[in-house]
Amino acid sequence: MKEFKVTPIRNGTVIDHIDCGMALKVLRIIGVSSNNVSSPISVLMHVPSKKEGFKDVVKVEDRELDPKEVDKISLISPDATINIIRDFNVAEKYKVTLPQVVRGIVRCGNPSCITNLNEPVEPEFSVESKKPPVLRCIYCDRILDDTAEHLI
Amino acid sequence: MEFKGLDIVSIRDLTREQIEFVLDLSEKMIPYARGEKFTKMLEGRILANLFFEPSTRTRMSFETAMARLGGRTLEMSHPSMMSIAKGETLADTIRMVESYSDAIVLRHPHEGAARLAAKFSRSPVINAGDGAGQHPTQTLLDLFTIRRDKQHIEGIKVALVGDLKYGRTAHSLAEALTLFGAEVTFVAPASLQMPRETVKQVEKLGGKPKLTSKLEEVIKDIDVLYVTRIQRERFPDPSEYLKVAGSYRIDNTLLREAKQNLTVMHPLPRVDEIAPEVDYTQHAKYFEQAFNGVPVRMALLSLVLGGEL
Ligand SMILES: Nc1ncnc2c1ncn2[C@@H]1O[C@H](COP(=O)(O)OP(=O)(O)OP(=O)(O)O)[C@@H](O)[C@H]1O
Ligand SMILES: [Mg+2]
Ligand SMILES: [Zn+2]
Numbered sequence: 001m002k003e004f005k006v007t008p009i010r011n012g013t014v015i016d017h018i019d020c021g022m023a024l025k026v027l028r029i030i031g032v033s034s035n036n037v038s039s040p041i042s043v044l045m046h047v048p049s050k051k052e053g054f055k056d057v058v059k060v061e062d063r064e065l066d067p068k069e070v071d072k073i074s075l076i077s078p079d080a081t082i083n084i085i086r087d088f089n090v091a092e093k094y095k096v097t098l099p100q101v102v103r104g105i106v107r108c109g110n111p112s113c114i115t116n117l118n119e120p121v122e123p124e125f126s127v128e129s130k131k132p133p134v135l136r137c138i139y140c141d142r143i144l145d146d147t148a149e150h151l152i
Numbered sequence: 153m154e155f156k157g158l159d160i161v162s163i164r165d166l167t168r169e170q171i172e173f174v175l176d177l178s179e180k181m182i183p184y185a186r187g188e189k190f191t192k193m194l195e196g197r198i199l200a201n202l203f204f205e206p207s208t209r210t211r212m213s214f215e216t217a218m219a220r221l222g223g224r225t226l227e228m229s230h231p232s233m234m235s236i237a238k239g240e241t242l243a244d245t246i247r248m249v250e251s252y253s254d255a256i257v258l259r260h261p262h263e264g265a266a267r268l269a270a271k272f273s274r275s276p277v278i279n280a281g282d283g284a285g286q287h288p289t290q291t292l293l294d295l296f297t298i299r300r301d302k303q304h305i306e307g308i309k310v311a312l313v314g315d316l317k318y319g320r321t322a323h324s325l326a327e328a329l330t331l332f333g334a335e336v337t338f339v340a341p342a343s344l345q346m347p348r349e350t351v352k353q354v355e356k357l358g359g360k361p362k363l364t365s366k367l368e369e370v371i372k373d374i375d376v377l378y379v380t381r382i383q384r385e386r387f388p389d390p391s392e393y394l395k396v397a398g399s400y401r402i403d404n405t406l407l408r409e410a411k412q413n414l415t416v417m418h419p420l421p422r423v424d425e426i427a428p429e430v431d432y433t434q435h436a437k438y439f440e441q442a443f444n445g446v447p448v449r450m451a452l453l454s455l456v457l458g459g460e461l
Contacts, residue, residue: 108264110263112261112262112263112283112284113262113263113264114242114260114262114263114264114265114267114268114282115264115268117241117242117262118239118241119241119242119243119268120241120243121243121268121271137264138267139263139264139267139268140262140263140264140267140282140283140285141162141263141264141285141286142263143349
């Protein structure tokens with residue numbers, strides 16, 4: 001039995017099992033703002049999860065995510081699942097996975113890091129632990145403190 | 153062991169075996185570093201000394217090292233005027249300098265600069281300090297100094313004292329010492345104590361670091377006292393600075409409590425962490441330590457440039 005708190009969508013993406021409180025950051029990642037969206041977006045916050053505790057859910061109509069967006073979501077919500085909805089049904093489902101190397105999606109938090117200057121390189125991090133995500137800048141060697149705040 | 157073309161950005165890039173290899177070769181370099189023997193092994197080779205920040209010791213010792221090996225050094229006369237001010241990226245400077253030289257030594261105010269340079273340079277890059285970041289040749293010469301003095305590093309009790317929080321070289325040294333089986337103690341006021349990350353790293357390497365703010369508590373037991381500078385700028389309140397700096401001042405009264413063969417080291421320049429009277433005791437090894445920068449850098453240069461003794 002399916003229970004919907006919002007109107008079902010015909011085609012689009014459901015980002016499920018988002019860490020509680022991260023839904024608005026997910027919206028920022030997928031670049032949602034009032035002037036670039038034509039289809040509805042629903043955001044559910046703090047809903048009970050069958051798995052454990054609470055979760056956030058974001059549903060976007062008529063849109064699929066690109067791999068960079070999925071990588072960014074994995075950084076702030078390592079347990080999120082991406083459900084691609086076609087014709088009202090879940091056509092594809094996959095868990096986000098944090099890559100071993102994170103390149104070009106998050107800035108280094110160290111203001112004195114060479115990658116924060118005008119150099120022709122993308123910031124790059126090695127992932128030291130996936131849960132919780134621990135990122136080390138391969139240039140300045142610092143651990144990134146507040147990942148969500150440094151997303152590009 | 154293959155070193156030719158290798159970048160030396162962080163001491164973590166080297167395994168224990170590689171470090172030992174460098175230290176063994178450094179030992180062989182000593183008579184050449186002193187000018188007692190001569191070699192032309194790097195004749196015709198050019199080292200670019202790129203110092204975007206003032207440095208006397210490190211810059212000169214690289215230049216001396218290269219000259220003692222028969223090679224030549226290119227100096228950048230006014231780095232700040234030359235490229236940074238013109239808005240040239242470091243990447244471009246490196247691509248240009250690389251075409252004039254066989255290896256690059258880089259000192260730069262920003263962390264990660266040497267790693268970036270290594271990405272853009274086909275010839276080897278040696279990090280001579282990147283901001284508050286790494287300074288691997290300092291770590292190597294510190295290890296070399298202890299090993300020469302004590303014959304080995306394993307089991308040696310080393311206390312690092314001073315500003316352990318901001319001084320990245322203290323972090324690298326603590327890790328490297330642990331890798332070699334030394335026992336480390338961190339002596340600093342709470343506000344300047346070793347960061348958790350480094351303490352954890354030392355533990356991961358099998359060390360059991362002791363942390364204390366009182367030098368008197370450990371002075372009797374240690375074999376090496378490694379003194380670093382406490383910077384006035386770290387203290388908003390000047391009287392607080394004087395109090396802290398005063399409590400870690402090394403003089404002969406303090407050293408009376410120490411083992412006879414305690415080695416006192418300091419990366420220099422010192423301000424007043426070590427009283428001049430200590431210079432005349434057998435404890436003082438900091439000038440020797442400064443000299444050791446030459447054979448160690450000779451060893452590294454000969455390795456990355458493929459020279460043979
Ligand atoms: N047509 C639709 N419109 C809107 N949301 C949908 C639609 N179909 C499924 N969903 C939502 O997508 C998510 C995944 O749906 P699914 O039916 O796979 O649930 P599930 O079996 O609980 O999955 P999971 O094990 O990933 O939690 C759920 O949050 C569900 O509410
Ligand atoms: Mg579910
Ligand atoms: Zn960085």
